Amino acid sequence: MSSATSRSQFRIVIVEDHVLFAESLELSLTVEGYDVRRVTVPEKRQSPGALIAAVLRRRPRVVFVDLDLGQFGDGEQLIAPLARAGVNVIVVTASVDRARWGEAVRCGARKVLPKSRPLNEILATVRRINQGLQVMTLEEREDLLREWSKERAATVDLTARLEALTVREREVLAHLMRGQTVREIATECVVAEATVRTQVKSILAKLQVTSQLAAVGLAHRVGWKPPQLTR
Structure with missing residues (x-):
């Protein structure tokens, strides 16, 4: 000592x-x-x-x-x-x-x-x-x-799920993070609401969550940076 x-x-x-x-x-x-x-x-x-x-x-x-x-x-x-x-x-x-x-x-x-x-x-x-x-x-x-190790492993897993999204799915998730509804996304992107719903369903499946709110929360949790939206 x-x-x-x-x-x-x-x-x-x-x-x-x-x-x-x-x-x-x-x-x-x-x-x-x-x-x-x-x-x-x-x-x-x-x-x-x-x-x-x-x-x-x-x-x-x-x-x-x-x-x-x-x-x-x-x-x-x-x-x-x-x-x-x-x-x-x-x-x-x-x-x-x-x-x-x-x-x-x-x-x-x-x-x-x-x-x-x-x-x-x-x-x-x-x-x-x-x-x-x-x-x-x-x-x-x-x-x-x-x-710390457990949290890091969980973050790596969540990040991998986000990386599995297609370019279009990432854009839809970015719109959801801005607080937009399916109807608002469809209107802004000039596509059918059914198309957006299908994309949202795919996002939830890939992220292994059951709601749009949970998907947005997951993205925020790992500090995911959404793509720049031009529309």
């Missing part, structure tokens, strides 16, 4: 777009005697490079990262570069999706904590890192990685 660093020299950076939570976390850590900095999260989606550089310029020992950073996007994209730079990344998130937690761990996060947990648990995690102690059991780590 390595010797603990003086708390005043133990720098922590917070990457969090929820101001009240960030302020509460900053105050609690500061009262504990740590050197705490906050980095402003960009208010629009962009490459994470600048944000990562801003964090690393502060030379932190620990970085707290939220998985949902508003318009900037998924905080998961910050984890691997920070971990590779030798930073201890702790994810504190409102997400209850354990597959996402597993992906965070796979990318290098030392610990994932829900925001619903007491601040004392977060402080205890920092203390253990400062003391060179483990903050996640092997069992917990393997359980989260299994959750």
